[in-house]
Amino acid sequence: MKKNISILIVLITGYGFACMCPPILRLAEKQKSEIEHSECILIGEVVEVNNEDYTYKIKVVESLDGGDEIGNVYLGKNWKGCEPFIEEKGKWIIYGYIEDGYLRTIMCGLSRSFENPSLNHIPPIPDNYEKLSEKEKNKLFKNFQEETKKMAKADLELEINALRKRRDENSNASK
Secondary structure, rough: OOHHHHHHHHHHHHHOOOOOOOOOOOOHHHHHHHHHHHEEEEEEEEEEOOOOOOEEEEEEEEEEOOOOOOOEEEEOOOOOOOOOOOOOOOOEEEEEEOOOOEEEEEOOOEEEEEOOOOOOOOOOOOOOOOHHOOHHHHHHHHHHHHHHHHHHHHHHHHHHHHHHHHHHHHHOOOO
């Protein structure tokens, strides 16, 4: 009986098939956690994506923790049902570690593309939302997306600058 209940819980919650990443409420706390749990933190250029086997190749452009050689190419592997999912070429910030020879991102982490840096944000819903027309709802959603992308790009820039400063301080302290 307990086994049947466990299977039912897995099926209902979906945890057997995919993860549900919670919204990021405190970015600074999430960043601190990512730094503590990452083996490597880098800016890379995704040069190849294979969605059939969930892999990608990423070339190191800048090491943000001082541990990765510029120009090194990693073979990365996406999580099958969890973010971040690297499915587009371009510049990315990566918080990750090596597992079974693959670069893996921190599950539900802050790795993201420079082009679409938005994290898991919840849009504010106005009190009169139900009374709005579809056109008004679409405009509201589009405005939210644009503002979120601007804020996300600014957050990403601040984050990278803080990581560079941390890297340089750690480098100077070890000399």
